[in-house]
Amino acid sequence: MAPDHKTQKYDRQLRLWHAHGQAALEKAHVCLVNGTATGTEALKNLVLPGVGAFTVIDAAKVSPDDVGNNFFVTRAHLGQPRAKVVTALLQELNDDVLGHYIDDDITPFVAAHPRYFDRFSLVLVTGHVPAAALLALDRVCWPRGIPLLVVKTCGFVSTLRVVTRAHHVVESHPDTPVRDLRLADPFPELVAFVDTFKPFDDMTSAELTHVPYPVILLRLWREWRANHQDTPARGVPQSDTAVASAAASAADMENWDEALKQAFLAYTPTSVPRNVQDVLEHAILDVVANADAADEHAPVTNNSVVANPVANVTAGCAWPPTFWALCAGLKSFVAEHGRLPVRGSVPDMKADTATYVSLQRVYRDKAAADAADLHARVRAIAVPVVTTSTPTTSSVSLSRSSSVGPSPATSPGMAAVDAAPTTAPALQIEAATNIDLATVTEFARHAATLHVLSTPSLHDEYARAHPEWTRALSDDPGMLSIYVVLRAREVFYARQRRWPGAHAADSDVDTARLRSAARDVVKALVMGGGNALVIEAAEGGADAHGEAGIATPVAPAVDVDDWVQECVRAGPAELAAVAGYMGGVIAQEAIKLITAQYVPMMNTYVYDGIHSKSEVLKA
Amino acid sequence: MDRHAPSRALLGTQLFAQVENTRVLMVGAGGIGCELLKNLAMLGFGHIELVDLDTIDVTNLNRQFLFQRQHVSQSKAHVARESALRFNRNITIISHHGNIKDPQFDLAWFKSFNLVFNALDNLDARRHVNLMCVAGKVPLIDAGTAGYSGQSTIIQPGVTECYDCHPKPTPKTFPVCTIRSTPSAPIHCIVWAKNFMFPQLFGEDEDEGDANLVNDTTNAKQVQELVREAQALRELKRSAGLPGFAERVFVKIYRHDIERLLSMEGLWQMRQKPVPLDVEALVAAANELRDPLADETAHCRVRTIEETTKVFLQSTAALAKRYAASGPQSFDKDDDAAMAFVSAAANLRCHVYHIALKSFFEIKSMAGNIVPIVATTNGVVAGLMVLHALQVLEGRVLETTTDLLTAPPAAQHLVSRPNQVLARDKLFPPVSSCAVCARAYVQVAVDTASTTLGDLLEAIVDAFSVLPVDNVTVLEGARMLYDPDFDDNLGRTLADLNVPSHHAFLLVDAYDQDDQLVQPLSVYIQKSGKKGVEILGNVPQLWTKPAPPKVQDAPIAGGDELDDEVVMAVDDDDEDIIMTESSAAGNETGHVGRTRR
The missing domain is CATH 3.40.50.720 (NAD(P)-binding Rossmann-like Domain)
Structure with a gap:
């Protein structure tokens, strides 16, 4: 009767995300671009808890620097393909995980094989990658709804940008438990239950101590309303007084104390929270609502708001498109009832067991009725459901004995990909009749804590102006200056075809060039067009702007000199401790994205390891 | 390279x-x-x-x-x-x-x-x-x-707060009568199964628990019943490992003990009465079942009463066999039989008391106090x-x-709240009332077999001129070794006084003198073969400061309330839940059950 080895091995983490979170993780396939110290750390933290599969795309050969900062490679690996080495070593950490690698550079690879990315649940980019390649990856991941995580590291500083088009969270695990008693808007069954109690005046003191506080509040509130019909109903402090005077006569009774403490519930109506409104107003629901049976076979691939379209491999696969079908049902439920389904759980309170159990039953029955109502609505709705067309045969597992050809262009994975019939993921309309009541019930329980989170695409971030940052740039750039300098490195690369600080001898020249690139980035943040800076390698462009560039009235002079120098000083080196820290942060966010549980950090996380500071920037 | x-x-x-x-x-x-x-x-x-x-x-x-x-x-x-x-x-x-x-x-x-x-x-x-x-x-x-939360903090002694500057929450305790007679929540039944029933049935024989219970005279009748109950259980335990043992335990704790409790009318005036199990029918039904634990997918749902009875009987028999063969057992959440016993015993008790049952997985979390x-x-x-x-x-x-x-x-960090991966807290200077930070420390090498407390005290008072010769106390932990009115120990050697052989800190505190306070001193005893008392390293300077006016107790300094710190549990922590006497007077004599650490 020993628990199976997975339950045992993953015991501690299952308590965080439960069996269905683990199932989502085990179904996920994560792509790592570049087996750097940071990238390997992050992947290690996904392999240990049992991610389904990973693929490392990297053309580099193991260098002395890798040996110095990457725990997973040793001197014996020098000169071997880094993708192969780190894949083998990561694979060793967990037998349940499949490791693949592609010994190729991301820039040509993404251009040649955009469809290869269909299989991934999440793509993570680390190391020094030209911005042009980042934007190319963005163009591949964004339409497919695949979350893209971009990590840039330079010495002690690092940023993590999460790019997601529409990430949904059903179980957000709020810090304080959701309390859903509907005392301000009692449903008829609850009112009927309250009416079964004798008037308080007729109760013995023993009976008075057994009345649960929701009953006390509902009754007192109703009496108070009857006597104060002219007083505005909401937020009346006097209702506290009513409870207080009643409670005073029932001195030392804990249930009456509870009533006093919870009195605000009696006149705080249960609203539909902002986060849920955002979900219900999401554009994708219009598509769902407008899709009628006549269009059953019409592909809607061009629809611009499909989240995570590849059903079985994409992050958050536990819910979409089921998720959106459920949301469409919920929207209809809210439209008719003006409220969310009742959650159905009752917190601990003072009451005798029999009464407490009856009260629990009232809420539970209501929750069950609401779930059934929602279920009927969901079944009536047609939603775009994705048929899985990703050929599973094309995934190639690493075989230790297989010899890898020396030519990077012919890695073993590639032949299979190109040979496989690559059908694009097609969207079809199906009635969501296959969603069972248990799923609907679980969804209804979490209705108040749903989230849909979106960030701009990477292209949007680079291309558009950021008026929200303009003031910060001139007043107190703070950690925004780290962001600016890391973007400036990409401009530097586009102009020089190498990274700043690569050769100590050039450090003065590099500093000047990077400073100039930083000015151009600031200008782009104010006026837009930052994508052109990294795509078109304007030879000598840096010097062309010169001092005149910052004199433009709209572009504030931002002092980023410290970070420019730090960046040149650090060069391409990575520090093990920063890699360890960021590896943890990245994997943590990746797991939140993959399991669709907990609310992930959105947008750009900036870490400064020199001052132990961090900040989240909204691009 | x-x-x-x-x-x-x-x-x-x-x-x-x-x-x-x-x-x-x-x-x-x-x-x-x-x-x-x-x-x-x-x-x-x-x-x-x-x-x-x-x-x-x-x-x-x-x-x-x-x-x-x-x-x-x-x-x-x-x-x-x-x-x-x-x-x-x-x-x-x-x-x-x-x-x-x-x-x-x-x-x-x-x-x-x-x-x-x-x-x-x-x-x-x-x-x-x-x-x-x-x-x-x-x-x-x-x-x-x-x-998903964690923290790292720098503790620079004398400069920043130390780990003990803020009290840590103590393990949760429950009154004994709630556990033994009147449970009202699943956790009460789990604590009963794990900290009371498990050691009673499969642990070492313990008598002190009863003795302590008897001392509590608040409810003599109830206590007497509990003692009789425990005696009957010990009687029963002698047959551990023999056929029918599990069934006898089952009948005793879910019928006889409950019936006995029901006879105490006073307990049930304000409470819903427990209902003894229909033991014969359940045992018969259980015998028809196959091993319910074989289906692990059912760990996350609540099993039926018949299935639970089956689990109880088979795990009790297995543990009794182990007890008979290899002596007393202690609870371990990773021991399958122990965990099966606790989950089944707790759920059956929940059923008797009309408390909602829990799944195996949930009970394991609660019993093991497992931190994700x-x-x-x-x-x-x-x-x-x-x-x-x-x-x-x-x-x-x-x-x-x-x-x-x-x-x-x-700074100190808390990580990973929504949209706040890394939060930063300020570092604060040590809390002035901290029992660790507020003291000065000195290391002293002594031969504990020959050095007397008097020798040591003399050396200390010599070295620290601010210590008032006639007005100091010496404690070892909570034990008083010396004060001006208690000099009996001065002639005894440290070994004779049973000062521990390692990590012994003697606490030397000066009484207020001339309206001034003297910094309390901790003396670390380093054993050495040499005779005499040798102060190692630098002698720290003890601070002195004016004593506050003694008119009335000053209110607690507001600074201490800055502490809204989240105390993180740590990897692998499993502090046990302890049952204590319900003690309005703060009297915690009757620890029933055991703590693992």
């Missing part, structure tokens, strides 16, 4: 030289420890010692990546060392498979380190390391994780610990002592 080139380039030659020459101690080679050792080794820390008393368990493998399946049940410290050395042979790593409180890890040994890292899984050891670091003035980086842990948070925290260490080495903690409240460069 210089494998430390990246570190050297980024840290600069000077800081890197410090890193290479620093002696660091890390306590704990578990979840955080594995990550930390990797970081320290990669960064090039030249001398690392690590201590861990644990062996590797299969549930460690989802995060403690220096260990693999073939290492299960080997020493964590030794395996971690070997794994790390595979990747960096240029550094020295010394591993100790032992308890950090062992005699060999004395104050002098702690002082031989420049920096200590706490990567520990329990409160007691964490506090011990904190005390030794404060006493030895060694900077400490303390860390812990729970789920994941590799990612350990990675985050261990990275922070090393970056904090670099700040300490650069002296960037000390620089800020003057303006610590407003501009600390180094």
Whole structure:
């Protein structure tokens, strides 16, 4: 009767995300671009808890620097393909995980094989990658709804940008438990239950101590309303007084104390929270609502708001498109009832067991009725459901004995990909009749804590102006200056075809060039067009702007000199401790994205390891 | 090839030289420890010692990546060392498979380190390391994780708050009568099954518990019943391992004991009465069933009463057999039979008392007090610990002592709240009332067999001129050894006084004198073969300050209330739930059940 080895091995983490979170993780396939110290750390933290599969795309050969900062490679690996080495070593950490690698550079690879990315649940980019390649990856991941995580590291500083088009969270695990008693808007069954109690005046003191506080509040509130019909109903402090005077006569009774403490519930109506409104107003629901049976076979691939379209491999696969079908049902439920389904759980309170159990039953029955109502609505709705067309045969597992050809262009994975019939993921309309009541019930329980989170695409971030940052740039750039300098490195690369600080001898020249690139980035943040800076390698462009560039009235002079120098000083080196820290942060966010549980950090996380500071920037 | 080139380039030659020459101690080679050792080794820390008393368990493998399946049940410290050395042979790593409180890890040994890292899984050891670091003035980086949250904090003795500056929550306690007679929540039944019934049936025979119960005269009749109940159980226990034992236990605890409780009318005036189980019918039904535990997918749902009865009977029989064969057993959440027994016993009791039943998985969480842990948070925290260490080495903690409240460069972190991956808290100076930080520490070498308390006291008073000769007290823990009205012990040797053979701190406190307060002093007893009393190292200067007017008790300083700190549980922590007497008078004599640590 020993628990199976997975339950045992993953015991501690299952308590965080439960069996269905683990199932989502085990179904996920994560792509790592570049087996750097940071990238390997992050992947290690996904392999240990049992991610389904990973693929490392990297053309580099193991260098002395890798040996110095990457725990997973040793001197014996020098000169071997880094993708192969780190894949083998990561694979060793967990037998349940499949490791693949592609010994190729991301820039040509993404251009040649955009469809290869269909299989991934999440793509993570680390190391020094030209911005042009980042934007190319963005163009591949964004339409497919695949979350893209971009990590840039330079010495002690690092940023993590999460790019997601529409990430949904059903179980957000709020810090304080959701309390859903509907005392301000009692449903008829609850009112009927309250009416079964004798008037308080007729109760013995023993009976008075057994009345649960929701009953006390509902009754007192109703009496108070009857006597104060002219007083505005909401937020009346006097209702506290009513409870207080009643409670005073029932001195030392804990249930009456509870009533006093919870009195605000009696006149705080249960609203539909902002986060849920955002979900219900999401554009994708219009598509769902407008899709009628006549269009059953019409592909809607061009629809611009499909989240995570590849059903079985994409992050958050536990819910979409089921998720959106459920949301469409919920929207209809809210439209008719003006409220969310009742959650159905009752917190601990003072009451005798029999009464407490009856009260629990009232809420539970209501929750069950609401779930059934929602279920009927969901079944009536047609939603775009994705048929899985990703050929599973094309995934190639690493075989230790297989010899890898020396030519990077012919890695073993590639032949299979190109040979496989690559059908694009097609969207079809199906009635969501296959969603069972248990799923609907679980969804209804979490209705108040749903989230849909979106960030701009990477292209949007680079291309558009950021008026929200303009003031910060001139007043107190703070950690925004780290962001600016890391973007400036990409401009530097586009102009020089190498990274700043690569050769100590050039450090003065590099500093000047990077400073100039930083000015151009600031200008782009104010006026837009930052994508052109990294795509078109304007030879000598840096010097062309010169001092005149910052004199433009709209572009504030931002002092980023410290970070420019730090960046040149650090060069391409990575520090093990920063890699360890960021590896943890990245994997943590990746797991939140993959399991669709907990609310992930959105947008750009900036870490400064020199001052132990961090900040989240909204691009 | 210089494998430390990246570190050297980024840290600069000077800081890197410090890193290479620093002696660091890390306590704990578990979840955080594995990550930390990797970081320290990669960064090039030249001398690392690590201590861990644990062996590797299969549930460690989802995060403690220096260990693999073939290492299960080997020493964590030794395996971690070997794994790390595979990747960096240029550094020295010394591993100790032992308890950090062992005699060999004395104050002098702690002082031989420049920096200590706490990567520990329990409160007691964490506090011990904190005390030794404060006493030895060694900077400490303390860390812990729970789920997606974690923290790393710099403790620079005398400069920042220490681990003990703020009291930590004590394990939750329940009144005995709630556990034994009138449970009203699932946790009460789980505590009953795990901390009372399990040791009663399969643990060592204990009589003291009853004696303590008898002393509590608040409800004589109830207590008498409980004693009779326990006696009957002991009677029954003699037949452990014989056929029919499990069924006899079942009948006793779910019918006879409940019927006896029902006879006490007073208990049920305000409560719903429990209903004894229909034992014959349930046993008969259970015998028809196959092993319900065989279906693990059912661990997450609540099993039926018949299934639960089956689980109870088979796990009781299995544990009784083990008891008969190999003696007393203790509860372990990873012991399948023990966990099956506790889950079934608790659920049957819930049923009797009309309390909602729980799934096996939920009960395991509650009984084991299992803290969720994941590799990612350990990675985050261990990275922070090393970056904090670099700040300490650069002296960037000390620089800020003057303006610590407003501009600390180094800080304490909580990670991963929604949209707030890394939150930063300020470092505060030590709390003036802290029992650890407020004291001065001195290390004294004595021959405990020949040195008397009088000899020691004389040497101390000589060395510290501010101590009023006639007005000091000496305590060892809570035990009074000397005060001006109690000089009986002055002629006795320390050995005779049973002053512990290691980690003994004698507390020397001066009474207020001439309206001035003198800093309390802790004297660490270092055993030596030489006769006489030798004060080791520098004699610290004790502060004195004017005593506050004694008119009335001053209100508690507001500064202490800044402490809205979240106290993190730590990796692998499982403090037990303790049952205590319900004690309005704060009298905790009757610990029933046992605590594992």
